[in-house]
Amino acid sequence: MGNSRKNTLTLECLQEILPDLEVCARRAVEGVLSLPTYAPRGFRWTPSKTGMSIPSCCTIHCWNTEYSLSLSVGIQGPDLEVLMPEVAGKETVLDALGEVVNVLAGRLLAAQRLVDGFGHMAMSPPLFSEGGSAANGGVYMQGMLVAKSTRVYFGFALTANGKEEV
Amino acid sequence: MKRKVVIVEDSAFLLGALQEFFQGGRIGEYEVVATGCNGVHAVELYRRHKPDLMTLDLTMPVKDGKTALGEILSEFPSARVLVISAISGSTVLECIKMGAKGFVEKPLLFADEDFRNDFMQTLEEAFADPGA
Numbered sequence: 001m002g003n004s005r006k007n008t009l010t011l012e013c014l015q016e017i018l019p020d021l022e023v024c025a026r027r028a029v030e031g032v033l034s035l036p037t038y039a040p041r042g043f044r045w046t047p048s049k050t051g052m053s054i055p056s057c058c059t060i061h062c063w064n065t066e067y068s069l070s071l072s073v074g075i076q077g078p079d080l081e082v083l084m085p086e087v088a089g090k091e092t093v094l095d096a097l098g099e100v101v102n103v104l105a106g107r108l109l110a111a112q113r114l115v116d117g118f119g120h121m122a123m124s125p126p127l128f129s130e131g132g133s134a135a136n137g138g139v140y141m142q143g144m145l146v147a148k149s150t151r152v153y154f155g156f157a158l159t160a161n162g163k164e165e166v
Numbered sequence: 167m168k169r170k171v172v173i174v175e176d177s178a179f180l181l182g183a184l185q186e187f188f189q190g191g192r193i194g195e196y197e198v199v200a201t202g203c204n205g206v207h208a209v210e211l212y213r214r215h216k217p218d219l220m221t222l223d224l225t226m227p228v229k230d231g232k233t234a235l236g237e238i239l240s241e242f243p244s245a246r247v248l249v250i251s252a253i254s255g256s257t258v259l260e261c262i263k264m265g266a267k268g269f270v271e272k273p274l275l276f277a278d279e280d281f282r283n284d285f286m287q288t289l290e291e292a293f294a295d296p297g298a
Contacts, residue, residue, distance in 0.1 A: 031273030087179075095179040099252075102177070102225065103273045106252025120256060125176060125227045 018043055018141070020111045025143060025154050028104040032096060033084065035147040043143030043154070056080060056090075057129050058098045060105045062121040065161070069121060071108070072155040073101040079150040098126035100152075118158075168197040169218040169293075174208040174234070175201070175250070176226040180274060184221060184250075187276055187285070205229025212238045212245060219292065221270075224251040224261070232261055239265045248292055250274070267292035 022043040029037050057074035075083065080093040087093055105123050108114060141156035171188050175181045181201055188196040196219070200211045204226045212220055220238070224231035231249065238245050249261050252272040262269065268288045275281035 028273065031275055034275075034277050092179055095177050099177045099179055099272070103252045106254060106272065110254045123225055123253070125225050 015045075017108075017111060017113045017117070018045065020113060021108060021141065021154075021156060022143060024104050024107040024111070025145060027107065028100045029145055029147055029152055032100045032103055033147060035083075037145040037147045037152070039143070039145050041144070043141060046140050046142060056094060056097070058094065058101050058126045059129065060101050060126055061124040062105060062109060063161075064119050064121045067118045067121070068159045068161055069118070070155070070157045071101055071105050072153075073097050073104065074153045074155070075150065083148055083150045083152075094128055097152075098128065101126055104154075168195055170199045170215060171196050172208075172211045172215055172217040172220045173198055173201045174203070174205075174211070174220065174226070174231070175223045176203045177223075178203075180223075180272075183274055183276055187274075187282075203227075205231055205234030208234040209237050209241075212242065216242070218246060219289070220245065220247045221250050222247050222266075224249060224253050224257065232257060232264075235261055235264055235266060246292055248288065 022039060025043070026037050026039070029035065056076070057072055059070055059072040062069040062071070075097060080090050084093050084096060087096065102125075109121050109123060141154075143154040143156075145152045145154070173181060173184050173188070175184060181203070185198050185201070188198050199215050199217060202208055202211050206229045208220065208222055208229075208231065211217075222231045222235060231251070235247055235249070238247060243265070245265070247266050248268045248270065249258060249266045250270045250272065251258065254269075254271055258269050268291060270285055270288055274285075
């Protein structure tokens with residue numbers, strides 16, 4: 001596939017999967033943490049990564065021969081215990097966030113519109129970081145859900161392999 | 167006699183939830199004899215315990231669940247392995263074709279009665295499989 005056609009297809013597909021992404025994110029948080037959520041503002045695309053730094057963050061990398069995709073879920077450090085006070089230890093709450101991004105990635109990679117646009121992708125186990133920034137990539141999405149008065153941040157980045165931007 | 171279960175799951179959060187499900191008195195007839203957090207553990211623990219059931223995550227560090235499943239089934243063709251994963255689609259179908267006895271999709275909604283009933287139904291179907 002030529003790069004120009006690939007670029008057009010990619011951007012069209014990204015617009016189409018944005019609602020899928022928000023729905024998958026909500027279902028992942030509500031399913032794993034058993035907490036209701038709401039989105040104060042819709043998930044949105046940005047032309048580039050714009051300073052979304054998440055102190056306590058978990059990322060899953062997905063890939064195939066043509067594309068690489070990163071999905072991150074994060075939370076401000078002090079909110080970890082607010083989100084799940086019944087769970088002992090920061091590490092366990094971070095582990096639960098890892099499961100959120102795991103479920104999000106699984107559902108998103110199975111979404112037909114993403115498969116049609118970008119093909120099947122493999123996915124890594126969750127990778128945890130402290131003080132890092134969210135997903136890196138050419139086309140970037142940010143979103144935020146509120147669960148139990150705690151903000152849960154999402155980052156989604158897609159790169160066509162071998163290119164700076166899709 | 168209780169059925170011996172080995173749980174292989176890289177999330178400590180979910181590992182605890184699965185242990186509670188199997189041993190928390192809700193279904194009664196299972197005993198978790200060992201747990202692991204990657205595919206290498208899965209193969210080693212199957213050899214050591216030869217459990218009645220192994221639950222196996224797919225996306226794990228060191229060695230993924232699908233690779234571990236293949237190694238376990240090549241050594242123990244009648245192994246009863248239940249895949250539990252956020253991944254769905256072709257990878258899961260491949261695992262079923264390889265010989266996994268069932269699949270449960272994450273998230274694990276143990277607070278939901280319908281989910282628990284579906285999970286138990288999947289377990290009974292795995293044990294009813296004449297090939298196991």
